[in-house]
Structures are given as C-alpha cells and as structure tokens.
Amino acid sequence: MIPGIAVLAEKFRVPICIALVLGVWQIVFVLGVVNEKYFPSIPTIAVAFGQMLTDGSVIAAWATTFLRALIGLIGAALLGVALAIVSDLSPILSRGIRYVSDVLQPIPPAAFVPMAVFMLGLGSKLYAFVIILVTVWPPYLNGVAALAGVGPVQLNTGRMFGLTNWGLLWRVKLPAALPEIFTGIRYAATISLIAVIVSEMLAGRDGIGFMIFKKAFAMRTPEVFGLMFLVAINGVLLNGLVNLLRRGLTGWHMRMMERSE
Amino acid sequence: MTGILTASDVGKSYGSGDTRMAIIDGLNLSIAKGEFVSLVGPSGCGKTTLLMCLSGLLSPNLGKVGFKGQVVTAPPIGLSVVFQDYSRSLLPWKTNLDNVLFGMRRVTGMDAAQKKARALEILEAVGLPGFAGHYPWQVSGGMQQRVAIARGIASQSELLLLDEPLAAVDAQTRADMQDLLLDLAKRFDQTCVLVTHDVEEAVYMADRVLVLGPRPTRVVREIVVDLPKPRDQISTREAPAFLHARHEVMELIRSMRQGKALS
Numbered sequence A: 001m002i003p004g005i006a007v008l009a010e011k012f013r014v015p016i017c018i019a020l021v022l023g024v025w026q027i028v029f030v031l032g033v034v035n036e037k038y039f040p041s042i043p044t045i046a047v048a049f050g051q052m053l054t055d056g057s058v059i060a061a062w063a064t065t066f067l068r069a070l071i072g073l074i075g076a077a078l079l080g081v082a083l084a085i086v087s088d089l090s091p092i093l094s095r096g097i098r099y100v101s102d103v104l105q106p107i108p109p110a111a112f113v114p115m116a117v118f119m120l121g122l123g124s125k126l127y128a129f130v131i132i133l134v135t136v137w138p139p140y141l142n143g144v145a146a147l148a149g150v151g152p153v154q155l156n157t158g159r160m161f162g163l164t165n166w167g168l169l170w171r172v173k174l175p176a177a178l179p180e181i182f183t184g185i186r187y188a189a190t191i192s193l194i195a196v197i198v199s200e201m202l203a204g205r206d207g208i209g210f211m212i213f214k215k216a217f218a219m220r221t222p223e224v225f226g227l228m229f230l231v232a233i234n235g236v237l238l239n240g241l242v243n244l245l246r247r248g249l250t251g252w253h254m255r256m257m258e259r260s261e
Numbered sequence B: 001m002t003g004i005l006t007a008s009d010v011g012k013s014y015g016s017g018d019t020r021m022a023i024i025d026g027l028n029l030s031i032a033k034g035e036f037v038s039l040v041g042p043s044g045c046g047k048t049t050l051l052m053c054l055s056g057l058l059s060p061n062l063g064k065v066g067f068k069g070q071v072v073t074a075p076p077i078g079l080s081v082v083f084q085d086y087s088r089s090l091l092p093w094k095t096n097l098d099n100v101l102f103g104m105r106r107v108t109g110m111d112a113a114q115k116k117a118r119a120l121e122i123l124e125a126v127g128l129p130g131f132a133g134h135y136p137w138q139v140s141g142g143m144q145q146r147v148a149i150a151r152g153i154a155s156q157s158e159l160l161l162l163d164e165p166l167a168a169v170d171a172q173t174r175a176d177m178q179d180l181l182l183d184l185a186k187r188f189d190q191t192c193v194l195v196t197h198d199v200e201e202a203v204y205m206a207d208r209v210l211v212l213g214p215r216p217t218r219v220v221r222e223i224v225v226d227l228p229k230p231r232d233q234i235s236t237r238e239a240p241a242f243l244h245a246r247h248e249v250m251e252l253i254r255s256m257r258q259g260k261a262l263s
C-alpha cells in the first residue's frame, strides 16, 4: 500500500508540486493576508492569462524575449569557451582575462544598463552587450577549471599518438572538459534570462520585461502574474534546449555518472 | 648505436635549485629488435620516469634516446606506451573500438574500413570480442587493460613499453595475461620492454632482465634468461635456468635494500 503511494507520488511529482503551489496560493488569497489588488486569486490570474494568449502582442513579446535570451546565451557560451581556450594556451593572457573577470563578474546586470544606453542606444546592441557581459562568466570559469583539470595521463596518451597543441586541445582536452563546461552553460542560461528581463524593464520598448513594467504601473496585477508565468516557461524552454545539446554532446558522461551512482 | 631502442648516458631530474631531485643518472641500455626485456628495480627508483624518457614524452636533461637509429625528441611512430594508470589513459567519451582507432590515427596505407577491420581483429586477439561497442567504463579493469594493450599494438607499433601492466590483477588472471602478452608479442612482432616489481614475472617473461639501481637510477646488472620459448607457467618456473636467474635478481635487490638500510 505505502510503496504504491510512493511510486504514484514519484510518477506524478510535477503535477503534485504545481497543485501544492496553487493550493497554498489560493489559501493565502482566501485568508486575505495580502490586499486582493496585489494578490489576485488563481482563477482571476488564469482568466487574465487566457486572454493574453489570444493577444498577438503578448505572444510577440514572449518570442522576442526568448530569442534575445537564446541568442545572448549562445554568444556568451561561445565567447566564454573561447576565453577559456585562450587562457589555457597563454598564461599571460590567462592572468589578464582573470583580472577583467574578477572586476566585472560581481556587477549585476541592472548596473550595466544605464551606461550601455548611452553607449549603444536602445537597440539590439544594448541587449547583446548587457547579456553577454553578465552571462559569459560561468562558461568561462568552468571552462578554465575543466581544461586545467584534464589528467596528465590523458594528455600523454594524446601526445603518444602524435597530437600536439591544437590537435591535443581539440581531440583530448575539449572533449574531456565538455561536461564541466556544460554545467557552466546551464547556469548561464538562467543568468541570460534574468539579464534580458532586467534590460527590457530598464531600457526596453518591447519584450516581456517591458510589458511587466507597463502592466505593473497600470496596476494590472493579474496580467503581471500571467507574464511572470511566461518568463518561467521561457526558463524551462531554455533549459530544455541546453539539456538537449548536453545530451547530444556529452551523453557518454551522463550515462557514466548514472552508472557510478 | 645498434638496437631498435637505445639510451646513452641518459640523465633526468625533476625540479631545480634546492628542490632538484635526480631521478636517472648515466643510464645506458640497448634493446634489440624482437627482444622481450624486463626492467626491475626498487619502487620509486624512476622506472616510470625512464619509460617516459624512452618514449619521448619527457625529454632527458642529459644524454640521448634513439629509436630505430633516430634521436627521439617527440613520441615517434612505431613506439607505444601502455601506461601504469591504464584506465585513465582510455578516453571515456570513445567506445573501446574508437579508443583503438584513436591509437591508429598515424597509421598510413589503410582506409577507414581497413583500419576498423584491423582494430576489431586486434580486440579479438586480446580476448575482447563483442566488447568493441562498449565504453571503457562499462567493462572491468582487466578488460580496460586489454583495450589499452590493443590500442598500443594497433598503432602499428614495433616497440611496446609496458609500465607495470599486471600490478593490479589477481594471481590467476596475472598468469593468463602473462601468457597473452608473450603470445601477442610474438604474433604482432612486438619488441617489448616490461616494467615490473615482480621478480618471478620479470624472469618468466623476458629474454633479458635489466636490474635498475636505487634513485638516481641506472642499469646495475643485466641477466640473460636462457630459457626456451614458448614459456610454460609450470615447467619454465621449475627449470634450473629460471631458478638461477631469479636467485641472482633477488639477491641483488636484497643487497640494494640492505645497502639503503645501512646508509
């Protein structure tokens, strides 16, 4: 009897969690802890969300925000890995890049936006700049650590079969480092989405971030919550894409880890 | 310089200044083509370092290593090492077959299909038919060792440098692997240099045993093993020549230990 319930709970864990969150939300609403104006009921939000989905401008904003986050993530991942490779090849450049990263990394995305508006205007350059500047660090840092951590026996194996510099990097070091690099890219996916929303809020003319800001000032609370739900969906989609790529490129590692558990 | 592999006055040290540690000093050796030579010596004396120098993976500070008459400056084609840490030397993102093919990347005169056929043939020869599509981490340590050996042979190797390949296996597997190695050496025309700390194994496998001294190491004695081939796990180990050679090596190693204890 009990194991049966455990199996069911495991199988339906996602719907159960969602039901729990919605249930707690609704209880808070019914108890009237927060003013209804700022904390609408689940049905109210659901209706507002349903109406938004029929609104073309919302769908367009959703797609815009998703594309920005995706393109920013791709750019940041490529740049981060490139910086890690350069660091691995040249100790001098490595130290230089590390200083820059130490200075820039703690700066939150919001702090970049005002400066970037003056430098780059309100267009796509702004987004690229802000997103990449805050998203590049996890792939870079993980990449540096992973490349440095490739074992001497693996390197000697590559060299024994005639690989040098680039060949060794491409055929031995990068494949060995890829699983750890992907840990950084997954983290970067979340940061990329945050950076897009913040940039859109502060300097945007479109996108979900901009809409949330607009609706919030108009006190359209149910719609704000609906938009937040769309942001969450974007996060899930982005993570899904990264995981798909990760499975394709480092599936061996995932299976190896599953085995050793 | 005669012999397929030669070392003349090789010296190697790690570190510099106060932390400098001499590992090899004035080492000479010459291995003839087709020979099976065992290297024995006290642990930590520099056997692995020596193999790295002989293979071109490390460059000696002094002296020269020659392979087929050429001075070795980088790992040459025709020479391969089976590393002491063999399980880490297999690339975990490649299947066993692809690991063996990786060893064949410098092989010329074969197209992809021929290389694959050759790789499968060698995997079968080391006793791993049916495991080509597995990943190294899906098979046992003993099987990983066989993949590493197969990869070495497949690289169109003429000279195999084996670094304590059987240190981690149980007694029965050990005997089987010894005979397999001897068999592979003959079948694939491999000259072999085997590092081992097991004196009986050194004598059983070899045409010649080179005994290395304590660090900084050099060859302190050469013992020719005058025993017929193929060797036999029972009769070879009972032959007077085997017992003589074993006696000589063991006595030498004991005297080195005592010398170290006294000094």
Ligand SMILES: Nc1ncnc2c1ncn2[C@@H]1O[C@H](COP(=O)(O)OP(=O)(O)O)[C@@H](O)[C@H]1O
Binding pocket: B014, B015, B023, B042, B043, B044, B045, B046, B047, B048, B049, B050
């Ligand atoms: N890369 C290295 N740097 C400094 N010392 C090393 C290095 N590799 C090995 N050593 C030292 O050199 C000595 C010989 O090592 P090794 O060649 O591995 O000996 P063996 O294989 O005979 O056990 C040991 O004392 C070891 O600690």
Ligand SMILES: [Mg+2]
Binding pocket: B047, B048, B049, B084, B163
């Ligand atoms: Mg060793």
